[in-house]
Amino acid sequence: MKAFLISPGDNLIERIITYLFKEGKDYSSNLVVFPGKRPSHFLRKRLAEIEGSSFLPPRIFSMDEFIDYVYSEVVGIRRRLEIIDAIAILYEIHKDSRDPFGNKDFLDPDTFFPIGVKIYNDIEELCIEGVSLNRLKEFDSLIEETMPPKSMRRLQSLSYFYENFYKKIEDSHYSTRSSRYRDVSLYIERFDFRVFNRIIFSGFFGLTKSERLMFNYLKEREETIFFFQDGFGIDLSSLGIIVEKEESYPSKPQIHFYKSPDTHGQVFGVGTILKEKILMGEKIDERTVVVLPLAETLFPLFHHALNLLSPGQYNISLGYPLERTPLWALIKTLMELVLSMDGDRLYVPYYLNFVLHPYIKNIYFEGQAETTRILFQTIEEVLSDKKAMKFITLKEIEEDEILETFLRERILGKGENISVLRLKEHLRSIHENTIQKVLYFDNVGEFARRIIEFIQFIFENSVARLHPFFYPYCETFIAELDKISRSLMRNFKFKTIGSYFNLIKQVIISSYTPFYGTPLKGLQVLGFLETRNIKFERIFFLDLNEGVVPEIRKEDTLLPFKVRKILGIPTHLDREKLIGYYFDILIKGACEVHLFYIENKEKDRSRFIERLLWEIQKKEKKLDEKEYLKWIQYPITLKSQKPRDIEKSPEIVTFLRNFIFSASCIDHYLSCPLRFYYEHILELKEKETVSEDLEREEIGNLVHEVLFEFFKDKIGESLSEKDMNLEDLSKLVFKHFEKRFGKSTTGELYLLRRQVNGHLKDFIKDYQIPKIKSIPTKIIGLERRISTKIGSFHLIARLDRIEKRAERTTIIDYKTSANKKFLSINFRKLNPDKRESWTEAIPTLQLPFYLTVYSQFTGDDPQQMDGFFLLLGRNIIDTSIEVPLYSEDLERRDQFLILNRIIFSLLNEIIEPSIPFSASLRRRESCLYCIYQHICTN
Ligand code: SF4
Numbered sequence: 001m002k003a004f005l006i007s008p009g010d011n012l013i014e015r016i017i018t019y020l021f022k023e024g025k026d027y028s029s030n031l032v033v034f035p036g037k038r039p040s041h042f043l044r045k046r047l048a049e050i051e052g053s054s055f056l057p058p059r060i061f062s063m064d065e066f067i068d069y070v071y072s073e074v075v076g077i078r079r080r081l082e083i084i085d086a087i088a089i090l091y092e093i094h095k096d097s098r099d100p101f102g103n104k105d106f107l108d109p110d111t112f113f114p115i116g117v118k119i120y121n122d123i124e125e126l127c128i129e130g131v132s133l134n135r136l137k138e139f140d141s142l143i144e145e146t147m148p149p150k151s152m153r154r155l156q157s158l159s160y161f162y163e164n165f166y167k168k169i170e171d172s173h174y175s176t177r178s179s180r181y182r183d184v185s186l187y188i189e190r191f192d193f194r195v196f197n198r199i200i201f202s203g204f205f206g207l208t209k210s211e212r213l214m215f216n217y218l219k220e221r222e223e224t225i226f227f228f229q230d231g232f233g234i235d236l237s238s239l240g241i242i243v244e245k246e247e248s249y250p251s252k253p254q255i256h257f258y259k260s261p262d263t264h265g266q267v268f269g270v271g272t273i274l275k276e277k278i279l280m281g282e283k284i285d286e287r288t289v290v291v292l293p294l295a296e297t298l299f300p301l302f303h304h305a306l307n308l309l310s311p312g313q314y315n316i317s318l319g320y321p322l323e324r325t326p327l328w329a330l331i332k333t334l335m336e337l338v339l340s341m342d343g344d345r346l347y348v349p350y351y352l353n354f355v356l357h358p359y360i361k362n363i364y365f366e367g368q369a370e371t372t373r374i375l376f377q378t379i380e381e382v383l384s385d386k387k388a389m390k391f392i393t394l395k396e397i398e399e400d401e402i403l404e405t406f407l408r409e410r411i412l413g414k415g416e417n418i419s420v421l422r423l424k425e426h427l428r429s430i431h432e433n434t435i436q437k438v439l440y441f442d443n444v445g446e447f448a449r450r451i452i453e454f455i456q457f458i459f460e461n462s463v464a465r466l467h468p469f470f471y472p473y474c475e476t477f478i479a480e481l482d483k484i485s486r487s488l489m490r491n492f493k494f495k496t497i498g499s500y501f502n503l504i505k506q507v508i509i510s511s512y513t514p515f516y517g518t519p520l521k522g523l524q525v526l527g528f529l530e531t532r533n534i535k536f537e538r539i540f541f542l543d544l545n546e547g548v549v550p551e552i553r554k555e556d557t558l559l560p561f562k563v564r565k566i567l568g569i570p571t572h573l574d575r576e577k578l579i580g581y582y583f584d585i586l587i588k589g590a591c592e593v594h595l596f597y598i599e600n601k602e603k604d605r606s607r608f609i610e611r612l613l614w615e616i617q618k619k620e621k622k623l624d625e626k627e628y629l630k631w632i633q634y635p636i637t638l639k640s641q642k643p644r645d646i647e648k649s650p651e652i653v654t655f656l657r658n659f660i661f662s663a664s665c666i667d668h669y670l671s672c673p674l675r676f677y678y679e680h681i682l683e684l685k686e687k688e689t690v691s692e693d694l695e696r697e698e699i700g701n702l703v704h705e706v707l708f709e710f711f712k713d714k715i716g717e718s719l720s721e722k723d724m725n726l727e728d729l730s731k732l733v734f735k736h737f738e739k740r741f742g743k744s745t746t747g748e749l750y751l752l753r754r755q756v757n758g759h760l761k762d763f764i765k766d767y768q769i770p771k772i773k774s775i776p777t778k779i780i781g782l783e784r785r786i787s788t789k790i791g792s793f794h795l796i797a798r799l800d801r802i803e804k805r806a807e808r809t810t811i812i813d814y815k816t817s818a819n820k821k822f823l824s825i826n827f828r829k830l831n832p833d834k835r836e837s838w839t840e841a842i843p844t845l846q847l848p849f850y851l852t853v854y855s856q857f858t859g860d861d862p863q864q865m866d867g868f869f870l871l872l873g874r875n876i877i878d879t880s881i882e883v884p885l886y887s888e889d890l891e892r893r894d895q896f897l898i899l900n901r902i903i904f905s906l907l908n909e910i911i912e913p914s915i916p917f918s919a920s921l922r923r924r925e926s927c928l929y930c931i932y933q934h935i936c937t938n
Helices: 012-019 038-051 063-074 083-096 109-128 133-142 149-171 177-190 209-218 263-279 295-304 326-339 348-355 370-385 394-398 401-410 420-433 444-461 470-486 497-508 561-567 572-588 607-620 650-657 663-671 673-681 696-714 726-741 747-774 835-841 846-858 892-911 924-929
Strands: 002-006 030-034 059-062 198-202 224-229 254-260 288-291 314-317 319-321 345-347 391-393 512-514 523-526 538-541 592-598 629-631 777-790 793-805 808-815 865-871 882-884
Touching: 002 012, 012 038, 012 198, 012 224, 030 038, 030 063, 038 059, 059 063, 063 177, 083 109, 083 149, 109 149, 109 177, 109 497, 133 149, 177 209, 198 209, 254 263, 254 607, 263 295, 263 592, 295 319, 326 348, 326 444, 326 470, 326 497, 345 348, 348 370, 348 391, 370 401, 370 420, 391 394, 394 420, 401 420, 420 444, 444 470, 444 497, 470 497, 470 512, 538 572, 572 607, 592 607, 650 673, 650 892, 663 673, 663 835, 663 846, 663 892, 696 726, 696 747, 696 777, 696 793, 696 808, 726 747, 777 846, 793 846, 808 846, 835 892, 846 865, 846 892
Parallel strands: 002 224, 030 059, 030 198, 198 224, 254 592, 254 629, 288 523, 288 538, 314 523, 538 592, 808 865
Antiparallel strands: 319 512, 345 391, 777 793, 793 808, 865 882
């Protein structure tokens, strides 16, 4: 045996090559093993360069591959269990136990799954570290007195699983990764190593007990060579291997530190440096690596730095978490929809979320996606109009008549040669292949196959596959689901559909999609551990923050730290050592290093940056670290910009002269002229959506309908108490609820109906009856829509109720709100001659506008009229729900004249060409909730 400790500046691959045994072009009598897979590509490539023609390569393995190779020789062929199989076995053991773990808490397979993952990971660690069952049991009793009862119970359970699981897989001729390591370490002498002239193990650090046993055996063989790399924390004393320290090549990398406020700053930093290098004609090839310890930085990097290179000039090799992929987001949306179903009825907001997902709304119809987009946007519009309808069946959507009419206008109206029948078939087919696909199935295996079919449908029929990474996502998803469908859990049946989704979720959150690029070509983008044992000349290392490098893992184990220490199982401290070691080697082996970290309120730089900085400061005897740090900053202007004025073009003026003004338009103008411009001239409106809450507006409309129908037979008559029949009112409430929300009312609707019914009854009992008792009242109009012309202005108004109270005509507007703050005019603050006082003193001109329009229309004297709002949303209904237009302190006549003058001044201001739409006239708080904030300053 020979063993070498080489410098990180030295090239491990080159060192190995010097020791390979070779006969002509035949290297096949060499066995080379690395901890991971990646260095094997580099070794093969280098040999190909040396040989210049075809050659017989060495047997090169990663450690896992080596174990599988030897295992099949010394033990035989045994199926290696997937994690889901292992959990199915653990579950059976758990079920058969007389005293199941967690008592009854984990009796269903889906509730057992997460705890099963922990148990499995722990027993696999115990197995690979060769912890004997007796040791574990001995350990149980050893710590019985010091351990809290809960933890003690866990350990006893763990020994139960440990004992029974490996017995069971042995009997069933299965294996796991750890059982293979254990068996190979126990039976390694059965393997015939004589076929190899050289056995080279290189680049190892932090061995498991099974690996140490193998090394112990191998170190006795003459043909064995170990290569270790000298780095931070390496300690070979426990291996009993005497190493030769070879002549080292001192490495002096140029290290640059960059501090950035966020991820984007880092990737812009990488992009800028790459750009400079490209401009200077430097080669960006496989000797340059971008290390991404956080997979989520991949996409910002892809869009802002890798775009400087063509696709063949870089290679991405890292595991990307499946739960971060858009495909998982889609499956989650499907899951949310299916889980929210009430019988066969779908929850409308979730249905829309699903069908408006880009992968669904872009399903091809006869080779193009536009028709499907129009189809689902139209469905959104139709369902948004039925805001109150919260649940709907697929059949109801497919057969909706309004949808059919809209589709005729939108698609067929454009002259497309498509029939409504075909569109409906298309919609039905999408429903069948997506939502309905996952509604009916028998067991876990069938459910997984249904999800596979769903993914395949999306892949084959939607634009999703045009996404550059969609194919690898799909492949990994299908592979994981396929494992589930063939697993030992495939025949399990769960009680609820949610449990099936939950199982898929548990598998997905622990899976990664591997991006295997062309490993030897172009700039390498790698996860941190993928860099092991490879020497790079130029390094960009991102996200060097505490918690990322080294990673702080949530202790997902049932074994407490102290217990791990005693049993000799690795702890998070060992993991940190391993990261520190490989980081050290990577950096010291390079010539040019760019280290990026984020510094903000939540993030601190990594301890590895601290250490490097301190070493440099010590060496250069400088106290201030600032001169080594570069800051990445954006040119951000924090000062908010002033909204621009909008001048009135002749076209706008013509448009305004023909405009039909309502009270709300004038209110909008008064609150902010720019808002009026965006809303009524550009017609930029917020898209109507189906929200999860029943809309206030929807309830308002229902109340209006009920009150209209209740009073409509009484128009022209004096109201009397005997006309106020509360039972009739209740019937109307029920009738209109059914009309708007459908027959079947869910809990939410049931409560709301009760609430509205009670409130309207209170309105009649505690407001209407006392009112008609105190003043003779006759209704003269309900829900009247009036349009008229005053001067050159077209005006329109919709009046909820007009009545005669004694001799005065009174206009009433129902409000479902409870707050009079936004309705009462403050006459004390109002100065008719000061334009700026109008916005602050007048929250709304609705009532004076109605009085103006009504009086013009009927010829009545507006000064003989009253107006008020009725606050139907108040908790307590009595006569104080009236919010009168006029103040008691002043003559009503004067008040009307002032308000009337203000209305016409505003109308003239709106159409005046020389007065731009300007935010300088806005109400102070108007911007707070304004939907145009983003456009009016740009
Ligand atoms: S954000 Fe402010 S200034 Fe801009 S339109 Fe809205 S209210 Fe007017």
